[in-house]
Amino acid sequence: MSALTAADWLQAWEHSQGLPPPLRPCALLAPLLEGGAEAAERLPLGRRDSQLLALHGALFGPRLSATADCPACGERLELALDCHALRLDAPEPDPQAQAVAWQGRTFHYRLPDSRDLAAMARAGDLDQARALLLRRCLGSDWADDLPADLQAELARAMAEADPQAATELALSCPACGEQWSELFDIGAYLDEAFGQWAERLFDQVHLLASAYGWSEAQILALGPARRARYLARVLA
Ligand SMILES: [Zn+2]
Known part of the structure; x- marks a missing residue:
């Protein structure tokens, strides 16, 4: 450096x-x-x-x-x-080898990166941006719109695998x-x-x-x- x-x-x-x-x-x-x-x-x-x-x-x-x-x-x-x-x-996550189980199926995904954020910024609204991010990270595994509960499960698993991705400050006035x-x-x-x-x-x-x-x-x-x-x- x-x-x-x-x-x-x-x-x-x-x-x-x-x-x-x-x-x-x-x-x-x-x-x-x-x-x-x-x-x-x-x-x-x-x-x-x-x-x-x-x-x-x-x-x-x-x-x-x-x-x-x-x-x-x-x-x-x-x-x-x-x-x-x-x-x-936190331990360094493997960006590629992540998986989540949902309704008896296993979905493999990679962790979001800055290119995903850049793509999200071009989406119309927050819901579209979130769905776009998840589809990009799931790859070609899923072509249709993702059900809301699968989206939620993926978001939870991503946050758990890469906790530093969202630095939350606990504030008190x-x-x-x-x-x-x-x-x-x-x-x-x-x-x-x-x-x-x-x-x-x-x-x-x-x-x-x-x-x-x-x-x-x-x-x-x-x-x-x-x-x-x-x-x-x-x-x-
Ligand atoms: Zn206050």
């Missing part, structure tokens, strides 16, 4: 911005995986999110800050989260005592964190290029500690 430079990460982030939102986090993981973007897009979602949490920890530190609004009284909660604490200690849970999406969070990091980097390049006449490549090659020292002098 440390072998990658700021220029490498900037390039990965820039590429990610041209992709549909569900695939953007995969472009950020791609430089770390042997199979690149293809491998990242094929990771089961929980495995992907576990690696995204680790990536945030390595690049930006383990602390995550988010907000949530109380559904009862509207109080805004400031959440201080931790990448390590959000990573579940300090103002009114309401308790509820909310999903935390590390993919969207990291997408935003990278965007803010890139903007800060562009500011630094702009200031140093204006002051010293160096090129972007030269400035990025300095590394964060030396960039900071020159910036301190420019801004003094």
